[in-house]
Amino acid sequence: MAFPPKLTLYFSPKACSLASHIALEESRLLYEAVSVDIRAQENMSPAYLKINPSGAVPALGIGDAVLTESHAILTYIADLAPESGLLPRPGTLARVRAHEWMNWISGTMHVTYRSIFRSQTYAGDEPHAIAAVREHAKKKLAKVLREVEDRLGTSDYAVGGQFSVVDAYLFVFYTWSFDERIQTKLPDRPRYAALAERVFARPAVRRVLARERAVRAYELPPSFAQALSEAQ
Ligand SMILES: N[C@@H](CCC(=O)N[C@@H](CS)C(=O)NCC(=O)O)C(=O)O
Numbered sequence: 369m370a371f372p373p374k375l376t377l378y379f380s381p382k383a384c385s386l387a388s389h390i391a392l393e394e395s396r397l398l399y400e401a402v403s404v405d406i407r408a409q410e411n412m413s414p415a416y417l418k419i420n421p422s423g424a425v426p427a428l429g430i431g432d433a434v435l436t437e438s439h440a441i442l443t444y445i446a447d448l449a450p451e452s453g454l455l456p457r458p459g460t461l462a463r464v465r466a467h468e469w470m471n472w473i474s475g476t477m478h479v480t481y482r483s484i485f486r487s488q489t490y491a492g493d494e495p496h497a498i499a500a501v502r503e504h505a506k507k508k509l510a511k512v513l514r515e516v517e518d519r520l521g522t523s524d525y526a527v528g529g530q531f532s533v534v535d536a537y538l539f540v541f542y543t544w545s546f547d548e549r550i551q552t553k554l555p556d557r558p559r560y561a562a563l564a565e566r567v568f569a570r571p572a573v574r575r576v577l578a579r580e581r582a583v584r585a586y587e588l589p590p591s592f593a594q595a596l597s598e599a600q
Contacts, residue, residue, distance in 0.1 A: 369431040372448060375399035376429035378419060380406040381584040382543065384478060385426035388441045389580065390536040393572040395449035403583045439470040442533040454533045462528040469519075469526055469534045477516070477541050480508045485549055506552045513545065513557050520559040524566060531570070539567040546589045568592050 377392055377399055379385035383406055392399045404410045404425055411423045420427040420436055428435045428444070435441055446455035456462035483490055483505030491497035516538070520526065526534040542564040545554055567573055577596075580586070588596070 369433075372397060373431040374429070377401050378404045378416070378425050378427040378429070379580070380404055380411065380425045381580040382540075382586040383425050384438055384537075384540055386540045386543075386576070386580065387438055387533065387537040388426040388428065388445065389576045390539070390567075390573055391442050391445040391454060391533045393576045394454060394531075394533075394536070394570070395445050395452045397445070397449050401579060403580075405584060407584070437474070438537065439467070439474050442470060442537060443467075446533050453530060456528040456532070460528075466527045466532060466534050470537060473534075473537050473541065477512050480505050480512050481541065481544050484509065485547070506550065509545075509550070510552075510555050513560065514555055516560050517555075517557055520563060522559075525563065531567070535563060535567050536573075539564050539573070543589055543592075546587070548587075564589070565591070568595070 379389050404416050428441045455466050487498045487501040491501040
Protein backbone atom coordinates (compact mmCIF):
# COMPACT_ATOMS: atom_id res chain seq x y z
CA MET A 369 0.00 0.00 0.00
CA ALA A 370 1.24 3.49 -0.87
CA PHE A 371 2.33 5.67 2.01
CA PRO A 372 0.53 7.74 3.02
CA PRO A 373 -2.40 5.75 1.63
CA LYS A 374 -5.25 7.27 -0.35
CA LEU A 375 -7.92 8.19 2.20
CA THR A 376 -11.63 8.48 1.44
CA LEU A 377 -14.08 9.38 4.19
CA TYR A 378 -17.71 8.43 3.74
CA PHE A 379 -19.78 10.75 5.90
CA SER A 380 -23.35 11.86 6.37
CA PRO A 381 -24.04 15.48 7.38
CA LYS A 382 -24.17 15.86 11.19
CA ALA A 383 -23.86 12.11 11.78
CA CYS A 384 -21.25 10.66 14.13
CA SER A 385 -18.94 10.71 11.07
CA LEU A 386 -18.50 14.43 11.78
CA ALA A 387 -15.84 13.47 14.35
CA SER A 388 -13.77 11.57 11.75
CA HIS A 389 -14.29 14.41 9.28
CA ILE A 390 -12.90 16.92 11.81
CA ALA A 391 -10.01 14.59 12.67
CA LEU A 392 -8.99 14.30 9.01
CA GLU A 393 -9.17 18.05 8.49
CA GLU A 394 -7.12 18.64 11.65
CA SER A 395 -4.55 16.02 10.61
CA ARG A 396 -3.61 17.90 7.40
CA LEU A 397 -3.55 14.53 5.62
CA LEU A 398 -4.84 14.50 2.06
CA TYR A 399 -8.29 12.93 1.86
CA GLU A 400 -11.47 12.93 -0.13
CA ALA A 401 -14.79 13.43 1.68
CA VAL A 402 -17.76 11.67 0.07
CA SER A 403 -21.26 12.44 1.31
CA VAL A 404 -23.58 9.49 1.87
CA ASP A 405 -26.66 11.24 3.22
CA ILE A 406 -28.51 8.95 5.63
CA ARG A 407 -31.67 11.06 5.55
CA ALA A 408 -31.81 10.50 1.78
CA GLN A 409 -31.05 6.78 2.44
CA GLU A 410 -27.95 7.00 0.27
CA ASN A 411 -26.28 4.69 2.79
CA MET A 412 -28.57 1.89 1.61
CA SER A 413 -27.57 2.19 -2.04
CA PRO A 414 -25.95 -0.93 -3.54
CA ALA A 415 -22.81 1.12 -4.23
CA TYR A 416 -22.40 2.11 -0.57
CA LEU A 417 -23.35 -1.32 0.78
CA LYS A 418 -20.45 -2.67 -1.24
CA ILE A 419 -18.15 -0.32 0.66
CA ASN A 420 -19.73 -0.93 4.07
CA PRO A 421 -22.25 -3.80 4.15
CA SER A 422 -23.76 -2.49 7.41
CA GLY A 423 -24.71 0.77 5.66
CA ALA A 424 -23.31 2.84 8.51
CA VAL A 425 -21.06 5.89 8.40
CA PRO A 426 -18.30 6.68 9.01
CA ALA A 427 -16.29 4.39 6.79
CA LEU A 428 -12.75 5.24 5.84
CA GLY A 429 -11.28 3.96 2.60
CA ILE A 430 -7.57 3.33 3.13
CA GLY A 431 -6.20 2.39 -0.25
CA ASP A 432 -8.22 -0.72 -1.12
CA ALA A 433 -9.14 -1.44 2.50
CA VAL A 434 -12.14 -0.08 4.42
CA LEU A 435 -12.11 0.74 8.11
CA THR A 436 -15.32 1.26 10.09
CA GLU A 437 -16.14 2.30 13.69
CA SER A 438 -15.43 5.86 14.80
CA HIS A 439 -13.13 4.79 17.61
CA ALA A 440 -10.91 2.83 15.22
CA ILE A 441 -10.99 5.50 12.51
CA LEU A 442 -10.15 8.32 14.93
CA THR A 443 -7.25 6.31 16.35
CA TYR A 444 -5.96 5.47 12.87
CA ILE A 445 -6.05 9.11 11.69
CA ALA A 446 -4.28 10.33 14.83
CA ASP A 447 -1.57 7.69 14.47
CA LEU A 448 -1.11 8.37 10.75
CA ALA A 449 -0.36 12.03 11.51
CA PRO A 450 1.47 11.89 14.85
CA GLU A 451 2.85 15.42 14.39
CA SER A 452 -0.74 16.74 14.64
CA GLY A 453 -0.90 15.61 18.28
CA LEU A 454 -4.45 14.34 17.83
CA LEU A 455 -3.92 11.63 20.48
CA PRO A 456 -1.44 11.35 23.36
CA ARG A 457 1.56 9.09 22.80
CA PRO A 458 0.97 5.30 23.02
CA GLY A 459 1.99 3.85 26.35
CA THR A 460 0.85 6.86 28.39
CA LEU A 461 -2.06 6.98 30.80
CA ALA A 462 -3.46 9.91 28.78
CA ARG A 463 -3.53 7.66 25.71
CA VAL A 464 -5.60 4.95 27.37
CA ARG A 465 -7.85 7.62 28.89
CA ALA A 466 -8.55 8.67 25.29
CA HIS A 467 -9.54 5.09 24.43
CA GLU A 468 -11.63 4.92 27.59
CA TRP A 469 -13.49 8.06 26.47
CA MET A 470 -13.97 6.90 22.88
CA ASN A 471 -15.27 3.50 23.93
CA TRP A 472 -17.70 5.13 26.35
CA ILE A 473 -18.83 7.71 23.79
CA SER A 474 -19.50 4.99 21.21
CA GLY A 475 -20.96 2.35 23.52
CA THR A 476 -22.91 4.51 25.97
CA MET A 477 -23.46 8.09 24.79
CA HIS A 478 -24.09 7.35 21.12
CA VAL A 479 -26.31 4.38 22.00
CA THR A 480 -28.38 6.59 24.31
CA TYR A 481 -29.01 9.09 21.53
CA ARG A 482 -29.82 6.28 19.13
CA SER A 483 -32.38 4.96 21.63
CA ILE A 484 -34.13 8.34 21.40
CA PHE A 485 -33.81 9.01 17.67
CA ARG A 486 -34.19 5.44 16.44
CA SER A 487 -35.97 3.72 19.30
CA GLN A 488 -37.19 0.96 16.97
CA THR A 489 -33.63 -0.32 16.75
CA TYR A 490 -34.05 -1.56 20.33
CA ALA A 491 -37.84 -1.73 20.79
CA GLY A 492 -39.02 -3.35 17.57
CA ASP A 493 -42.30 -2.15 16.02
CA GLU A 494 -44.62 -2.17 19.03
CA PRO A 495 -45.66 1.49 19.75
CA HIS A 496 -45.72 1.08 23.59
CA ALA A 497 -42.28 -0.49 23.54
CA ILE A 498 -40.97 2.31 21.30
CA ALA A 499 -42.36 4.99 23.64
CA ALA A 500 -40.95 3.19 26.70
CA VAL A 501 -37.47 2.88 25.19
CA ARG A 502 -37.52 6.54 24.13
CA GLU A 503 -38.65 7.84 27.53
CA HIS A 504 -36.13 5.72 29.38
CA ALA A 505 -33.35 6.90 27.03
CA LYS A 506 -34.21 10.55 27.67
CA LYS A 507 -33.66 9.98 31.41
CA LYS A 508 -30.47 8.12 30.60
CA LEU A 509 -29.28 11.00 28.42
CA ALA A 510 -29.58 13.40 31.37
CA LYS A 511 -27.39 11.02 33.37
CA VAL A 512 -24.90 10.66 30.51
CA LEU A 513 -24.56 14.44 30.15
CA ARG A 514 -23.94 14.78 33.90
CA GLU A 515 -21.29 12.10 33.57
CA VAL A 516 -19.54 14.03 30.77
CA GLU A 517 -19.55 17.08 33.03
CA ASP A 518 -17.98 15.10 35.90
CA ARG A 519 -15.43 13.41 33.67
CA LEU A 520 -14.30 16.67 32.07
CA GLY A 521 -13.34 18.11 35.44
CA THR A 522 -11.59 21.46 35.14
CA SER A 523 -9.40 20.71 32.10
CA ASP A 524 -9.92 22.63 28.88
CA TYR A 525 -9.84 19.40 26.85
CA ALA A 526 -10.85 15.79 27.49
CA VAL A 527 -7.32 14.35 27.60
CA GLY A 528 -3.69 15.40 27.73
CA GLY A 529 -4.36 19.13 28.20
CA GLN A 530 -4.73 19.75 24.45
CA PHE A 531 -7.19 19.23 21.63
CA SER A 532 -7.53 15.60 20.58
CA VAL A 533 -9.87 13.46 18.50
CA VAL A 534 -11.80 12.80 21.72
CA ASP A 535 -12.85 16.46 21.76
CA ALA A 536 -13.97 16.19 18.13
CA TYR A 537 -16.02 13.11 19.07
CA LEU A 538 -17.53 14.86 22.10
CA PHE A 539 -18.31 17.90 19.94
CA VAL A 540 -20.63 15.85 17.72
CA PHE A 541 -22.74 14.68 20.62
CA TYR A 542 -22.86 18.16 22.11
CA THR A 543 -24.49 19.40 18.91
CA TRP A 544 -26.94 16.48 19.07
CA SER A 545 -28.03 17.51 22.58
CA PHE A 546 -29.91 20.42 20.93
CA ASP A 547 -31.89 18.15 18.62
CA GLU A 548 -35.57 19.09 18.73
CA ARG A 549 -36.60 15.41 18.90
CA ILE A 550 -35.28 15.20 22.47
CA GLN A 551 -38.13 17.43 23.69
CA THR A 552 -37.07 17.32 27.30
CA LYS A 553 -35.14 19.62 29.60
CA LEU A 554 -31.56 18.42 29.80
CA PRO A 555 -29.21 19.30 32.66
CA ASP A 556 -27.01 22.37 32.37
CA ARG A 557 -23.64 21.39 30.99
CA PRO A 558 -21.29 24.38 31.32
CA ARG A 559 -18.02 22.42 31.04
CA TYR A 560 -19.24 20.51 28.02
CA ALA A 561 -20.50 23.76 26.47
CA ALA A 562 -17.12 25.44 27.03
CA LEU A 563 -15.29 22.50 25.46
CA ALA A 564 -17.64 22.55 22.46
CA GLU A 565 -17.08 26.31 22.05
CA ARG A 566 -13.31 25.71 22.01
CA VAL A 567 -13.71 23.02 19.36
CA PHE A 568 -16.11 25.16 17.35
CA ALA A 569 -13.56 28.02 17.31
CA ARG A 570 -11.01 25.89 15.45
CA PRO A 571 -10.56 26.83 11.76
CA ALA A 572 -10.52 23.17 10.68
CA VAL A 573 -13.85 22.59 12.42
CA ARG A 574 -15.38 25.62 10.71
CA ARG A 575 -14.20 24.33 7.34
CA VAL A 576 -15.75 20.91 7.95
CA LEU A 577 -19.05 22.39 9.16
CA ALA A 578 -19.21 24.58 6.05
CA ARG A 579 -18.52 21.56 3.80
CA GLU A 580 -21.12 19.37 5.50
CA ARG A 581 -23.74 22.13 5.68
CA ALA A 582 -23.29 22.77 1.96
CA VAL A 583 -24.61 19.20 1.48
CA ARG A 584 -27.48 19.71 3.95
CA ALA A 585 -27.84 22.91 5.98
CA TYR A 586 -28.35 21.26 9.37
CA GLU A 587 -29.18 23.04 12.60
CA LEU A 588 -26.44 23.94 15.05
CA PRO A 589 -26.73 24.90 18.73
CA PRO A 590 -28.06 28.49 18.96
CA SER A 591 -24.75 30.09 20.04
CA PHE A 592 -22.88 28.46 17.12
CA ALA A 593 -25.55 29.43 14.60
CA GLN A 594 -25.42 33.02 15.86
CA ALA A 595 -21.60 33.12 15.64
CA LEU A 596 -21.72 31.82 12.07
CA SER A 597 -24.32 34.36 10.97
CA GLU A 598 -22.31 37.19 12.59
CA ALA A 599 -19.18 36.00 10.77
CA GLN A 600 -20.91 36.25 7.38
N1 LIG B 1 -20.47 2.12 16.19
C1 LIG B 1 -20.45 2.90 14.97
C2 LIG B 1 -21.85 3.46 14.78
C3 LIG B 1 -22.03 4.07 13.45
C4 LIG B 1 -23.44 4.58 13.28
O1 LIG B 1 -24.38 4.19 13.98
N2 LIG B 1 -23.59 5.49 12.35
C5 LIG B 1 -24.90 6.02 12.07
C6 LIG B 1 -24.80 7.53 11.87
S1 LIG B 1 -24.43 8.38 13.37
C7 LIG B 1 -25.41 5.43 10.78
O2 LIG B 1 -24.67 5.26 9.85
N3 LIG B 1 -26.69 5.11 10.74
C8 LIG B 1 -27.32 4.65 9.56
C9 LIG B 1 -27.74 3.25 9.63
O3 LIG B 1 -27.19 2.51 10.48
O4 LIG B 1 -28.61 2.89 8.86
C10 LIG B 1 -19.42 4.01 15.07
O5 LIG B 1 -19.15 4.44 16.19
O6 LIG B 1 -18.86 4.43 14.06
